[in-house]
Every structure is written in structure tokens, then in C-alpha cells.
Amino acid sequence: MALAGSVPQLPFSLETETAQSLQAQQTAGTLTAETLTRAYLARIAAANAEGPAVQAVRSLNASAVTEARALDQERRRSGPRGPLHGIPVLLDDSFDVEGLPTTAGSIALQSSMPSDDAAVVAQLRAAGAIILGKTNVTELNGVFDANLPEGYSSLGGQVLLPSDTDKTVAGSSAGSAAATSSGLAALTIGMETGTDVGAQLIAPAGVAGVVGLKPTVGLVDGDGVLPAASSQDSFGPLTRSVYDAAVALDAVDTASVDYTAGLSPSALVGEKVAVVAGGTGPYPSAVASVQALGATTSEVALGAPTTRPSIVLREFGQDLDTYLTGASGGASSLDEVIEYNAANPVEGLKYQQNELLAASSATMETYESDLTVGRAESAAVIDSVLSSGHDVIMVPSNSTLVGIADRAGYPVLTVPAGEGTGNAGRNPIGVTFVGTAGSEASLLAAGYAFEQGHSYDRRAPGVTNPSMWRCTPGGSFFTGELCNPGDEGEALAELVDGVGPGRSWATLVSQIQSAKSDDRPAIACSLIDALVSNVGRSGRGVPATTAAPITTEASRLGAVTGCAPR
Known part of the structure; x- marks a missing residue:
């Protein structure tokens, strides 16, 4: 961040x-x-x-x-x-x-x-x-x-x-x-x-x-x-x-082609x-x-x-070695990659490395x-x-x-x-x-x-997987509801913590209106409730100094969306 x-x-x-x-x-x-x-x-x-x-x-x-x-x-x-x-x-x-x-x-x-x-x-x-x-x-x-x-x-x-x-x-x-x-x-x-x-x-x-x-x-x-x-x-x-x-x-x-032309x-x-x-x-x-x-x-x-057999493993070793000659600070060849993995098996060999070994020993007779x-x-x-x-x-x-x-x-x-x-x-x-x-x-x-x-x-x-994304701002579905154990809307509260209504109310209104228009009235109402319930809470909750503007704004949001804060 x-x-x-x-x-x-x-x-x-x-x-x-x-x-x-x-x-x-x-x-x-x-x-x-x-x-x-x-x-x-x-x-x-x-x-x-x-x-x-x-x-x-x-x-x-x-x-x-x-x-x-x-x-x-x-x-x-x-x-x-x-x-x-x-x-x-x-x-x-x-x-x-x-x-x-x-x-x-x-x-x-x-x-x-x-x-x-x-x-x-x-x-x-x-x-x-x-x-x-x-x-x-x-x-x-x-x-x-x-x-x-x-x-x-x-x-x-x-x-x-x-x-x-x-x-x-x-x-x-x-x-x-x-x-x-x-x-x-x-x-x-x-x-x-x-x-x-x-x-x-x-x-x-x-x-x-x-x-x-x-x-x-x-x-x-x-x-x-x-x-x-x-x-x-x-x-x-x-x-x-x-x-x-x-x-x-x-x-x-x-090439000199305008691919948008057609x-x-x-x-x-x-x-x-x-x-x-x-x-x-x-x-x-x-x-x-x-x-x-x-x-x-x-x-x-x-x-x-x-x-005909794949040529990928036969090209990989020589192509990787050629590429690594232009880099610095890491392994300089396929064999060094293999050796490093073998020397660090907990990280490097969880799934073995048989294709690397095959590439290292590949022959080129029929390549x-x-x-x-x-x-x-x-x-x-x-x-x-x-x-x-x-x-x-x-x-x-x-x-x-x-x-x-x-x-x-x-x-x-x-x-x-x-x-x-x-x-x-x-x-x-x-x-x-x-x-x-x-x-x-x-x-x-x-x-x-x-x-x-x-x-x-x-x-x-x-939208297709909302449970995974509902606590992540910036996407198509964000509720900020119960994002952490013991929280009531703290992900939403982060949007206003220390910022005040001047910079984030428009976004909150947009999110709540979107929830309302998408026939998600419960989510629209819970957004308002989550905001109000965080007033005065410590940590990432909304500071008590913003309690008055939050309460006032929550009432206005209720009028906009048809939800009344509890």
C-alpha cells in the first residue's frame, strides 16, 4: 500500500x-x-x-x-x-x-x-x-x-x-x-x-x-x-x-499492421x-x-x-543457458538451477524437478x-x-x-x-x-x-465469486461486512478512518446505491449500519471525532437509499 x-x-x-x-x-x-x-x-x-x-x-x-x-x-x-x-x-x-x-x-x-x-x-x-x-x-x-x-x-x-x-x-x-x-x-x-x-x-x-x-x-x-x-x-x-x-x-x-482497422x-x-x-x-x-x-x-x-516427440525439453537447456549469460546475481545455467534446488530441497523440491533433469541430459540426435x-x-x-x-x-x-x-x-x-x-x-x-x-x-x-x-x-x-471479493475495495462487489473475526464492518471503516466525509462519502454513496439498484437492499442497509456501528471504536474503527458528521451523513444516506440506520 x-x-x-x-x-x-x-x-x-x-x-x-x-x-x-x-x-x-x-x-x-x-x-x-x-x-x-x-x-x-x-x-x-x-x-x-x-x-x-x-x-x-x-x-x-x-x-x-x-x-x-x-x-x-x-x-x-x-x-x-x-x-x-x-x-x-x-x-x-x-x-x-x-x-x-x-x-x-x-x-x-x-x-x-x-x-x-x-x-x-x-x-x-x-x-x-x-x-x-x-x-x-x-x-x-x-x-x-x-x-x-x-x-x-x-x-x-x-x-x-x-x-x-x-x-x-x-x-x-x-x-x-x-x-x-x-x-x-x-x-x-x-x-x-x-x-x-x-x-x-x-x-x-x-x-x-x-x-x-x-x-x-x-x-x-x-x-x-x-x-x-x-x-x-x-x-x-x-x-x-x-x-x-x-x-x-x-x-x-x-510488423507494420494496424490491428484495430478491421x-x-x-x-x-x-x-x-x-x-x-x-x-x-x-x-x-x-x-x-x-x-x-x-x-x-x-x-x-x-x-x-x-x-514427432516434443522439442521443448531439448531446447530449454541451451536456450536458458544462453539467456542467463546476460543476467547477474543468480544461477548462471540450468545445471546450477538444478544444483541450487537440490541444495534447498524444502523449497526447491516439493514437486521434484524431473523435467529439469531430463532437459539437462537431453540428446540432440533427432532434434x-x-x-x-x-x-x-x-x-x-x-x-x-x-x-x-x-x-x-x-x-x-x-x-x-x-x-x-x-x-x-x-x-x-x-x-x-x-x-x-x-x-x-x-x-x-x-x-x-x-x-x-x-x-x-x-x-x-x-x-x-x-x-x-x-x-x-x-x-x-x-460478481461470480462474491464471497472471495466482498472485502476488497476497487472491484465490482464490495460490502465491507464482517471482514475480520470480531469486526463489524471494519473494512468499510478503513475507507473513512482519519479522512473524513470530504473524500470518501461519494464512494460510499455510490457503493450503497449500487447495492440498492442491484436489488441488494440488505447489503445497502448493512453498509450504513456498519459505518455507524464503528463510531468511536478503537483501532481501525471510525474515530469518535468524526461521530457527528458520520451520524448526520448516515441519515442522509438513509434518505438516498431508503434504508434507515439502526
């Missing part, structure tokens, strides 16, 4: 506001980058290690507020650099950020410092984005041991799924997906290698209910990123809208979309939506994945053949469908086609499409668009039209 300083009270939920909307508010002069940055830092402090403790964020940029203030001044002098000017961003803790260690969740790399920003980070800064910090990843981008849970690392602990802590976070960019979903940054940048072993951003985005884009391999520069396998590593955005994903790709790609609600009119038979959850309704939006769909049978043939056979599965007259392929969440696209180096886009029922009740589920190399603009156009025309509106974790 110290980095945030004074905590801004915003008239919107950080869980739902898109980068596009945040930029519009800054352009209109109703929001500043400094205020927004402070709000995100406060939200991280309240939700990351305390409160819901989602463990999404690994490290923070201590200069973020200063950088935001400078960007505000630049905006006033000469206008914004572009759509990411003043927009706070988090990245996987695999991307080098000058001044922050790049650990990839490894205790052996906890002090490993880069010499400079990664290429992606430099591009984001050039676009005017604010680097808030870095997110937790599955240890070493998912190359560690088959027993290691997704989203777990020896240094960062276990990332939790904001919408349901009982469910898997599904991949290495778990922290970035959780941060985007729960409003800890405007957008994040993650990494995808493969669904068998290595980094993943598509699956985590899908289960977190956000948009995830994995570009064609090579489209985004991987310089300064701790690798899994350089021939398959791809780096892309996780966002709350398809438009935001297009803007983020504009900022970090190596975004239109009518982009699917006349398109031919390949679909697959069956599919559970929202997939059948997604197919119906695509048809209603003017596309022609036809069912196809997808070819089998290549039988070139497996790389070339595996990539070609994977590409053929997708190209054979597209060459038969289809513009894009749409498959259900968790389709094997994602892994095939990863091996081919082809782009993938996931877009929220619905929620589960029963044991998966309220949990987000996405649909996935797949294309050939360099088809990002077409995928984004199709995804945008689907997003705009499909009947599902993304809901924030504070």
Missing part, C-alpha cells in the same frame, strides 16, 4: 474497465495516469497477498507513480503518444524489466538481475504504457516437473483463479490471467510455448474469463525473455476486450468459419452466434497431431528432424482446413488444436463465451479462434465481431 500512497476512490470497477475506456477517460480529463496507477497499486495491495490472496503479482515497479505523473505532464504538453499512453501494464515474471529481478518463479533466480528491459517492455514504454511490475508464473514457464501444479512456483507460491479458487489456473501465465481478470492492471503480457510442456497463456485466459492472444511465433521479439523453447515461444496480451488485445499487439509486434461488428458477414462437431458449455451457442452474425459454418474433422517435421505436420492440420475454403477455425475451449497451433507456430485467440453450470457454476469458458501464420488481423476481426454480437457479457470475479 505504501507505493500507492493515498488511495483514490474511482467511480468504476477496476475488474471491468477496459484499456480503451481508461484511455477515453484520460483523454476527456476525468482521469489521470497517476490516479489510475495508484488505484491499481492499492488494489494489488488489497488482493494479492492479503484479502483474497490470489498471489498473481510477483514484483512491483517502485517508480510507477513517478512515471505515471511524467506521462500526465507529457499528455498536457503534447497529447498522448497513442492508445496505451498512461495505461498500467503487468508482464509475466519471465520478461526483463530493468531494476527488477527476472525469476520465472525459481528460488535459484530470485536475485537474477537483467541488464536492460526486454524488447517488449521497451516497446510498451515507447507507447506510453506504465510498467506496474511482473506477475507470478508456473516455475520456469512450466518446465519443471509433471507433478507441478499450474500456477505454482517455489518462489511465488500458488496463483489462485479469481472466479473459483477450487479450480485450476490452467497454465504458466496464471498470474497475468488472474491479474487481468481481477483488475490488478489494465492488461498483461504473457507467453505460450505448448500445451504438453512449457508456457501457456491461452488456457489461463480462457478459465479466467479474459481475452488471450498468442501471435505467430516471431511476430513479437523475444529478446530479454527467459525462454522455454525459442522455436515455439510466443508472447502476447491478456486483456478484458478484443479491442485492447489489438491495441496491445500494435504496440509490441514487429475491427467491426459486421466482420463475420460473408466469412466461412470451420467448426467441429459436439462441444460442451457455450460452444453450440457460440456457433449459433457466428451464424447469426452472417458467417457460414461447416463442420470439419481435424487431423491428428504429429507423432532437427523432430523440429522440422513436427512443425510441418502440425501446420498441415490447420492449413488443410483453411485451404478448403475457410477463413478461420473456431473450436471449443481446451481443444487439441491449440497444441497443434503451438507446434506449428500459428496464432490463437481465445474470447470469453459463457459460464459453466453445476460444479463449474459461474466459471468462465471461452471459445478459441485459430488461423494460419500471420493471420492475427483476421483472428482479431472475427473475435471482435463475435464478442460484440454474442449474447454473453463478461462478468467480473467480484
